Amino acid sequence: MKKLSARRRHPLAAVVVLLLALAATGGLYAAFAPADKAQADTSAQSLAIDEGKKLYDVGCASCHGTGGQGSSEGPSLVGVGAAAVDFQVGTGRMPAQQPGPQIEKKRVQYNQKQIDLLAAYVASLGAGPAIPTSQEYNPAGSDVAKGGELFRTNCTQCHNFSGEGGALTNGKFAPDLEGASAKHIYEAMQTGPQNMPSFPDTTMPTKQKQQIIAYIHTINSSKSSTPGGLKLGGLGPVSEGLFAWIFGLGALIAVTVWIAAHTAKAKKS
Amino acid sequence: MSTTTAPDREAPAGERLADWADGRLGLYALAKTNMRKIFPDHWSFMLGEVSLYSFIIIILTGVYLTLFFHPSMNEVVYHGSYVPLQGIRMSEAFNSTVNISFDVRGGLLIRQIHHWAALIFLAAMFVHMMRVFFTGAFRKPREVNWLFGFLLFVLGMFTGFTGYSLPDDLLSGTGVRFMEGAILSVPVVGTYLSMFLFGGEFPGGDFVARFYSIHILLLPGIMLGLVAAHLILVFFHKHTQFAAPGRTEKNVVGMPLLPIYMAKAGGFFFLVFGLIAIVAAIATINPIWAIGPYRPDQVSTGAQPDWYMGFSEGLIRVMPGWEINFAGHTLVLGVFIPLVIFPLVLAAIAVYPFLEAWVTGDRREHHIADRPRNAPTRTGFGAAWISWYFILLVGGGNDIWATHFHLSINNITWFVRIAFFVVPVLVFIATKRVCMGLQRRDAEKVLHGRESGVIKRLPHGEFVEVHTPLNQAERFKLTAHEQYQPLEVGEAVDENGVERKLPRGEKLRARLSKGYYGEGNQIPKPTAEEYKEITSGHGHH
Incomplete structure (x- = not known):
């Protein structure tokens, strides 16, 4: 101590103290500052989670349980991820209108902000796929033909060759894909809602998902062209057969009746 | 021919061409018989x-x-x-x-x-x-x-x-x-x-x-x-x-x-x-x-x-997926049975004319077409076959029915399985009834005329509907069909009480014939006597 005390009048003492003070402040800052920042982030997140929880308690808890653990009426939401919530609530499937073979699409009940809050809450219950960014799902510039090949390999079994949908067992069905947004198609592939299998990035990378979305939008959207005329539902031979019978043969029979009714008549004497 | 009849006149080009063709193809004779061929x-x-x-x-x-x-x-x-x-x-x-x-x-x-x-x-x-x-x-x-x-x-x-x-x-x-x-x-x-x-x-x-x-x-x-x-x-x-x-x-x-x-x-x-x-x-x-x-x-x-x-x-869609394994070989009945039924569905309608000819024993020529109602059993069979065919079409499109009518594909499949056996029978019975109802209506029309919609009040207060009698041509149309008698095989035993030997299938034929023409399977058409009796009366009956 004596040594130190003896040198406290040293001309460099002030510099040393300054350095020590700087080191201490910097060290303290280094130690606490990131923690401070993290805390601030959590509080915004936790605010979203709290708000989401409030919405959840009103709209979802009756079936999915107060903690998202599920009940006899609805599955557990632990680990389904924000993407699942964004898809189910964003397409109007959730909250469910009534039990049935399948929960069907209807008018969307929440606005996008509320959906994000709900998603934040459900995501907090367990790790799951996040809501994709537009960079992930935007199909612009993707190879449509490659998407078609992937679509025929992975999707047509249930959704039909032009994405018109098809029947599954016991009243369940794969829905028509017309009008489905790129984000929702992406989320459906990512999370596998209801009877759909999921196609996570490990089996189907983002690029392939974009190609599939590009193909669906090319062949089955309000802007798709149908070079052959009316597409008759795009259902294949059943609707074609019905059309041939009713409008083809039906019209021809009308013609036979017309011709027979205008026959040359013998002159009446 | 024109060369001999008019040697001084040059025949028109068309006639010469026709003559040329006739000399090689015999067109005139063909045209003579066929140009006046009549189609109803x-x-x-x-x-x-x-x-x-x-x-x-x-x-x-x-x-x-x-x-x-x-x-x-x-x-x-x-x-x-x-x-x-x-x-x-x-x-x-x-x-x-x-x-x-x-x-x-x-x-x-x-x-x-x-x-x-x-x-x-x-x-x-x-x-x-x-x-x-x-x-x-x-x-x-x-x-x-x-x-x-x-x-x-x-x-x-x-x-x-x-x-x-x-x-x-x-x-x-x-x-x-x-x-x-x-x-x-x-x-x-x-x-x-x-x-x-x-x-x-x-x-x-x-x-x-x-x-x-x-x-x-x-x-x-x-x-x-x-x-x-x-x-x-x-x-x-x-x-x-x-x-x-x-x-x-x-x-x-x-x-x-x-x-x-x-x-x-x-x-x-x-x-x-x-x-x-x-x-x-x-x-x-x-x-x-x-x-x-x-x-x-x-x-x-x-x-x-x-x-x-x-x-x-x-x-194939409605057939249960049956399978038999025998000595290392698999017999896929779920596919094979439909494959066997496939030609039978078609054959059922193809052989019908021969079945009907056998049952009725009718060997005459027929050039007057029947009205469907006057052959109730045949019409019933045809309608039943169409319903059978249609039921199978429903089975073939079961997924489209399911998605477009919000039904369960499993229920449709079960419906088709049962309907495959039941619906043709019901359609047969219903069609036959409808045909006979229409025959009764025809008989009624012939005897009493068409309902005119005019209500008349008689002097003593009774209301009657005036019937317009059909003209002769209309009555002819409604009564032109033939009425057959069911086939009789006679007694089962002869006069000595010994069982008679019938040709094989003859009993079945008699039973079917009764189903065609026996009592309750066709409505007796009005006879001229009945018509006279009613029309000679006074106004309404």
Whole structure:
């Protein structure tokens, strides 16, 4: 101590103290500052989670349980991820209108902000796929033909060759894909809602998902062209057969009746 | 002839040409007998014409398509103008069909006319066949022509199926795979048959080329021959006609072939062509570009054949997946049984004329067509067969029914399984009842006239409806049909109490005959005496 005390009048003492003070402040800052920042982030997140929880308690808890653990009426939401919530609530499937073979699409009940809050809450219950960014799902510039090949390999079994949908067992069905947004198609592939299998990035990378979305939008959207005329539902031979019978043969029979009714008549004497 | 009668006059060019042709082809004699050939007029007699004309349209458009179609399964990469297929590997057959659709002038329209005409051709044949059936026009002497027509329908089914398979698209490839599965299910020889047909393992590299020659040469060739034979027999037998005053079993009342009937038929051809062209211009059929090229590892839901094969699809869809394993061999009953029932469904309607002839023992010629109500058992059978066929079509489209009527596909399948056995019986009973109700109504109309809707009050206060009597021609139409007596086999034992020996099947025949003509199975038609008795009375009865 004596040594130190003896040198406290040293001309460099002030510099040393300054350095020590700087080191201490910097060290303290280094130690606490990131923690401070993290805390601030959590509080915004936790605010979203709290708000989401409030919405959840009103709209979802009756079936999915107060903690998202599920009940006899609805599955557990632990680990389904924000993407699942964004898809189910964003397409109007959730909250469910009534039990049935399948929960069907209807008018969307929440606005996008509320959906994000709900998603934040459900995501907090367990790790799951996040809501994709537009960079992930935007199909612009993707190879449509490659998407078609992937679509025929992975999707047509249930959704039909032009994405018109098809029947599954016991009243369940794969829905028509017309009008489905790129984000929702992406989320459906990512999370596998209801009877759909999921196609996570490990089996189907983002690029392939974009190609599939590009193909669906090319062949089955309000802007798709149908070079052959009316597409008759795009259902294949059943609707074609019905059309041939009713409008083809039906019209021809009308013609036979017309011709027979205008026959040359013998002159009446 | 003109050379001898008028040596000083130079015959007009047309006459000389006709003379020239007559000297070599015998045209005058032909024309003399055939120009005045009579065809009776009724709208339902033109259904066969619709079939004939759509067949001609199919041949015409088919020839155009052969100019651009490549019946080959060589693999190529698509570089045509349809962007969503750019760079996709496909067979040359598929590639050329997409090119026909997008890069050949008029190709898509011709393709669609060809395909729509095929669906309409089969539908028209079906309806034509049912017209013949319900009017009893298959009776002697027309049984052979009935079979020719039936064969045309069956051949049309297979020509259609092979044509549907040619583009080698995902939908038809699934159909061909289905067919391969059915062939494989045949015990013992199934595998060999499949290997023979496809030149090895499915799909191999041969089937498009093979189906092509079957589709454009073999089957249409046979069909053309049958069509010619069918028409020659129609000429030879003359057309049936509905009963009316002046029409007998020995005459035909109607328009002469030339000029009236020819003009009508020619105009009708263009109406049929025009209508099919309109349908083809309005509505897509078989959009192979959207369906994609066939790959055995891909499949689409809603994979159905064209409508005329739909009942076979129904059979396979509703059949439980039974399977027997015996000594290391698998018998796939779930596929094999439908394969066996498939021809039986068709045969059921084809053999009916012979069954009816056997039951009734009627060996006379018939040229007057029956009104369906006057043959309740036949009409009931025909309606039951149609309902059977329709039930199988429902089974074949069970997924579309499920999605569009919000039903469970499992329930539809079970409905079809039960309805397959129950509905034809119910339809038979109901149709027979309806026919007899209509017969009663006819009898009532003949005896009492038509209800006029005029209510008259009699002096003592009673209200009666005035009936307008039918004129003689109308009464004739309603009473022209024959009434048969049921077949009697006589006593079961002879006068000595010994059991009589009946020819085999005779008892069954008698029972069936009773079902046709026995009491309660036909309504006795009004007799002249009854009519006189009622009309000689005073006003109303």
